[in-house]
Amino acid sequence: MNTPTPTLTGFTLGITDHVAHLVLNKPEAMNTMHPTFWRELDAVLAYLNTSGAARALVVSSTGKHFSAGMALETFGGAITLDDRSPEGRAAIFDLLTDMQATFSRVESLRIPVIMAIHGGCIGGAVDLVTTACVRYATADAFFCIQEINIGMVADVGTLQRLPKLIPLGVVKELAYTGRRLGAHKALGYGLVNEVFDTQDAMVAAALQCAREIASKPPVAIWGTKQAVNYARDHSVEDSLRQMGWLQGAIWSNRHVMESVTAMKQKRAGDFPDLPALRRFSELD
Structure with a gap:
């Protein structure tokens, strides 16, 4: 799109x-x-x-x-x-x-x-x-x-x-x-x-x-922003629980391996962009 x-x-x-x-x-x-x-x-x-x-x-x-x-x-x-x-x-x-x-x-x-x-x-x-x-x-x-x-x-x-x-x-x-x-x-x-x-x-x-x-994995940046903003407005206990759900949702072995490999090879990492979004009401 x-x-x-x-x-x-x-x-x-x-x-x-x-x-x-x-x-x-x-x-x-x-x-x-x-x-x-x-x-x-x-x-x-x-x-x-x-x-x-x-x-x-x-x-x-x-x-x-x-x-x-x-x-x-x-x-x-x-x-x-x-x-x-x-x-x-x-x-x-x-x-x-x-x-x-x-x-x-x-x-x-x-x-x-x-x-x-x-x-x-x-x-x-x-x-x-x-x-x-x-x-x-x-x-x-x-x-x-x-x-x-x-x-x-x-x-x-x-x-x-x-x-x-x-x-x-x-x-x-x-x-x-x-x-x-x-x-x-x-x-x-x-x-x-x-x-x-x-x-x-x-x-x-x-x-x-x-x-x-x-240069970082966009989905990891997305998850980090989600976690920090949530922690600002919630207790530590609630935020830790949210972190578990969040990490379970976005964890990527590929991203971790690519990040480590890119650092060792002194090159930029190769990561997918966040997908384009459409409002539900715009779908056919």
Whole structure:
């Protein structure tokens, strides 16, 4: 099955040697998030998840900032939040659930995701980057839970995922004050894996990490991501039980032997891609 590549206006997407590179590409608007952003991101994630074309994904950006978050004009136009009736307030829940689902798709993508962050990572952009497996940053990068500064609660994942990544006291300080967290402090707290002097160096390192991931058996990478994400939200006992079921489902003597042989022969391993997927409703 050939999954069509989505048409994009706010992003660029390239895939080389099983590594996908998605670039936020609206620098004139500081890569703010509006309905088209959500629609195109949904389309890219669906493509990457179903096509099996990539084994790892790098997300980077253009211009001065990684992203300035939600486009504020959206609240006066495309998004109308009606707080005048219980029915209107119920609709806010449904709207947010839909928006949250897009970023959750990053977290649940079949392949690892690496975020390469420069400049400002503000508001909704923090929601986005907390869904990643690995985060790299430039020295000038900063993170800001901007929502509190405009009179609202962050609502698309920051307050749920960030406490899993950095100390709770730090989360509360950032969420209550709207202060900026610089890259080096973020590194100390464990929010980012490494800080780089330049954006070029950071993106190169992110792509290199993605290539290393892509060289491993894709189904083992898939299983590892499943296990780590499950363990984050469950007890050790439950996670060990899940690990037994998982390993029993995906164990491959061939992959182990090929990995060992490739290391001894100092060559790349030869492993099958994850299969392309189709929704059940799309089957004949």
